[in-house]
Amino acid sequence: MPRVNSYAPAWLCRPSPGADLFTSSSVKDPAQDLQKEPNPFADSGATRTVAKRGNEVFAVVDNEIRWSNLTHLKDQWQQQARQKKNKQHTNGSSPPSYRVLAVPVYGLIKQILPSPNGAFLAIVTEHTVHISVLPDSSHLSSTDTSPIRLKTYQLGPTTHVIPEAPVVSALWHPLGLHTNLGGCIVTITADAAVRVWELDRNNHWSFDQPTLAVDLKKLVDGTSSDQDFAPSGFGKNKGFSADIFDMEVASACFAGNGNDREDAWAPMTLWVAMKPGDLYALCPLLPSKWQAPSVTVPSLSSAIIPKMAALEEAPEDLEEELIACRQQYDWLREIDEQEPLDPPTDSGTIQGADVFTRPTSPSAIPRLQGPFRFDTGDELDDLDLCDILVIAARLNVEDLMMGEDEELTVETNDQDKLSATVICLTSGNGRVHICLELDGIEGQWLPKARKNAFRTPLSEPADLVLVESLDTIKTSGTETVTWPTFTKDIHSRYSFFVTTATNVVFFSMSSWVQRLESELQAEDTSGSGFRLQVLCSGNVAQRERILQVSDADVTAQKGHLAASLVFYDFDLGYLLLTYHPSNPYAAVMEAPEDTFSAAMDLRSYDQNNTVPASPALVPRRAPYQVPAILYANSPLDSFIEKHVPHRQRHTLKEHVRLSPATLDLVTTAHRVLSAHTNALERAASDLFRRCERLHGEMKDQLKQLSDVAERIKGVTSEVDEDGSRKDGSRSGEALNKRLQTAKDKQSELVQRYDALRKKVLNSGGRPLSEKEKAWVSEVNTLSESVDNNASTGGEGDQQLAQRLETVKSLAVDLVSETKTLAAKASSPPEPGSPSSPAGSQPKVPQRLQRAKIADAMRMVERESAVIDAITSRLERLNTSL
The missing domain is CATH 1.10.287 (Helix Hairpins)
Structure with a gap:
């Protein structure tokens, strides 16, 4: 578990330049913001309004995208602090703390997602998706403070529009070709429509129409691969179906990232979570040109060919599995017959990956596998799922290298290996469900249509193993609208952060995964069922609260915490970053290797010194941050421009007359001013309560210190300079007895040491004759x-x-x-x-x-x-x- 060393660092708090990155710069009345209802879009999707590219940060503030480099912000703050300490004055102005990226997006921005190579930025609103071309960091770091207008393309101008279903998720394909001129992105809408877009800046048609589009509601009832599974076009009547509610998409994600340590099918498997609780898998989902890691094709060959040979000799009751295996064999054979394409020179391809063309046989559209369900034991059927995180199973290197002379070197971490897929889900009530998928997801397709044959493929629901359901740590009271989102950890595949409306919680399954994998791979299976039951019935994930929004911010700011970002850099350390409207939240944590080295340093210090080493003190709470209302402009500065019509402004310079217009003006001013003063009173009262609590805690600490000082004084006053107890002191006999016992034990140890020393010297005193x-x-x-x-x-x-x-x-x-x-x-x-x-x-x-x-x-x-x-x-x- 990561230990929090400190909360929001000084270079991210006011009045440092880093705080300006997340501070609203608009002149609108902040009291009006306090009177607004909660964000209406918080009910329909995740809030991923902060993203990173290395140490660079993109944040959405006032619906505008801001860019900054955290390393530069920290250096700028340190330079200002050094100048202030030395009382130096700079002649020139300080460099800007952030740059504004101007994009022609008019809706409320919900998500921003940089491409894997950092060349593009996907901007997702409620119904639209825009792709912006990101400049290089050196161009963004210039001293110019003017906004940068980005080249932006609208993705599907006639597809993602307001009359259609809202966009739920946008994912960059892990096996797509990502270059400076193009990329591959997958969009999923709430009506279960999946579209694959292969972008090319030289071909504007690629931004208008997807290369592959699938309607999951049609695919779930499909019987042949020759059917039309494309989503209905714009303006067409879709009719009514029960799947409109049962297959309402909550979130989606790919099972893998495309590295050599995970299962070969994982990066081409799209998992889709429906709000009622069903899960579906689409495998393989590939663009027309995709990159295969170095072990993908050998791994698939070592798994498919022996399986088909075994099924051909099996009885007839396994005909369904044999047909599916033959489809996989035909699909793999077409890949083997291809010559790998030359990757683009400026592409961010995976190291050692080959570029192939998507096979056309059996079909470009895979079969929809599922629904996958798990039993929570609740009476309600609808789980109200919000987000999904899939951790792929590890690559089976033993089966891959069976019969080979050379060994395959794949970098694996022994503690982060599990031969099963882990699926984590969040629900609207703040619960986190951890499930296991033990059978594995493989590529499947619908059969071809045959004449004079009527055969419907079977699609039975599959069960997931629910190992644990946990609640995120909440504050006192009931939270408003929350949409928990996942953030992957950097150090472990089986650790993640969950961001809710008011807190960030860390979950770790590393220790449990290690014990489970050792049990699954054990050769002695006697009693394994009982041990597995004990493992799954115990504590699976360890959780710890990392960040907590203060009660004043919860009351004053009716927003949702943005999905967290995790940095691990020499300059920044192990940093967790998120923000509320106009208020950043961060935590500097201790990395696992730092914890180990610190423990080793403490151990060596204890061995070489007599003074016992004490661990670092963990901060009890985050430091106080000034509310945004105290930095906001007064509403009276712009009251006349906003609330007084132009034709009535000349009356303000005349004598006050009793009229309905004057009464209306006074009541409006009272309403605006009372809202502003109410917010100021809440912020001041919160500061007063904090000061009172701090005063009480300091009194308690001083009282404890005085008690300890009295005890120390009492002990020192009853002991002489030579260490002997004074006559007539309290508990003198007990103390003298304990002192004498310690002296006797010390003398006994000295005698034993001398005897052993003499024995050793005598045994090796002279050489043999x-x-x-x-x-x-x-x-x-x-x-x-x-x-x-x-x-x-x-x-x-x-x-x-x-x-x-x-x-x-x-x-x-x-x-x-x-x-x-x-x-x-x-x-x-x-x-x-x-x-x-x-x-x-x-x-x-x-x-x-x-x-x-x-x-x-x-x-x-x-x-x-x-x-x-x-x-x-x-x-x-x-x-x-």
Whole structure:
């Protein structure tokens, strides 16, 4: 779980240049904004009004698109702070904090999506889609402050219009060719119409008509690939159908991103979530020219060909699966027969990818798979789904490289691998549902129409495994309108952020996925069902609240938090960014590798220092940000221009007359001024409450500090300078007892250490002599001979027995002789003996005699130990024979 190091940094708070990026610059009356109803478009889609391109940020403020570079904003703030500290004055004006991108879009902008290579920006309103050409960052970073008018194309001028269904999602195709002159985008409308647009700036017709259009309501009931599944044209009567409500689209997403670590079918699978709760999958959905990663075709070949060979030998009851597998084989064979096309020179293609043409057989339109459902246990059938996030299954490298000599090197993270697809859904009540799709999604097509044959393909609903349903953390009270949206994490595929109307919550499934995958790949399947049930019944996802909108902002600003952005850069750190109207919210978090390195640093510090290291303090709440109403212009500045007709303005300079017009003017001024002052009072009261709470918390902290100081003073006053307890102090006996126990334990540890130290020194004090080395070699030889005799069996046992008897007799003689010599050495010498001082023999020092005897005793003990070991070995051999 990421730990929040700090909330909105100073370079994003007022009065820094970074705050200007999200601050409204209009002169309209802010009191009128407070009187407005909640955003009417919040009920019909996600709010993705902030996007990124590297460290660049695009934000929609006052329905205009603003651009800025976060790194430049931070550097600009640091430079201003440095100049203010050194009391320097700059002659020139400061560079602009943002640039306005002028686009001919007149509706309320709901989503902005940069293309994968950053060349285009998709602008989505309620009913229209516009594609703008983005300039290079160096051109946008100029010192010019004038708005930049972008070259903009309207996507489908006769398709996405107000009388038609609203646009729900716009997705850049992960396998499309994205260049500086074109790209591939997929649009999904609320009436379940999916359109694939292959854009080309040199061909304006590509912005007018899609290359592939599918009506899912027609496709779900389709029986043959020869039918017409195109959506109804503009102005045509569509009639009434129950699918209008059952197949109302809430959101859509692709299952993969097009990298080599995920399943080959994932990046060409479009998942569509319906508001009532059904899910549908469209696979494969490809443009006319698409790029295949390096392992896509080999992976599909290794999966389709063995499966078809096995199904051909299977009984007739698997005919449906055999037909589907043959369709996949025909589709793959057409790809194999193609020569890869040359990718454009300026394309942002995947590294090592090949460009192919979409196969025409079996069909360009795949079969609609589903509906996929899961049981929540609630009585209500409609789940009111809002957003969907699909995490693709990992690539099965073992099956791919089966029978190959060379190994395929695919970068994978052991903790982020799961052989099942994870589907995450959000609902309007703030719940997050986590499901598993275990069967896998593969390419399927409808059969061709045949003469004199009536056969309807079966499409049974599939069940998803619901592993957990969680609630996002809410504030006290009931939220208004919310549309929870997903934001992928940078560090882990199985971690994500959920942005609601008032907070941002982090969810992580990494630990659970690792345990689940180890259980699924275990060779021993005994008891696996019980263990899997325990895994799914326990806690699947860990959650933690990252950001929370203050109560004053919830009351004053009736907007929705924009979908969050996640940055990970050396200058910015691990940054989460979102914004409310005129108020940015951010959190600087600790990256997983930073957490690990910090833990290692604390551990090494603890080992080398006596002072225990304490972890960094986590901030309790976000810093106070001044409400936008305090920075807004007074409504009286523009009151006359907005509320007084031009023909009546000359009467304002005359004496006040009692008339209906004057009464109307006074009541209007009162209404506008009261709304403005009410907003000011709310902002001031919130600041007052914060100051009162801060004052109370400071008093509590000071009280705790004083209590700790008194305790420390009491302890120090009852202890002398040498550490001994004073007589008559409180609990003196208990403290002295504890002190004496600690001293005894310390002395015991010192004694044990000295004993071990002496033992180690004695064991390795001197090297082995020549006799000892010969004795060791003899023991080794004897051990080898014993092993050989035990394995072969024969006359060697009798020789060993004879040698053992000889060794025993020699040992007895040596022991008796040693005892005799020891007794003679301990008795005093007789007068006239050779060892006496009066004798003629030289005197041998007693210390040398004791040393020799000790050496002899050690040799005898060694030989006795060897004899005992050999005896026990022979007894075991005799028992075994």
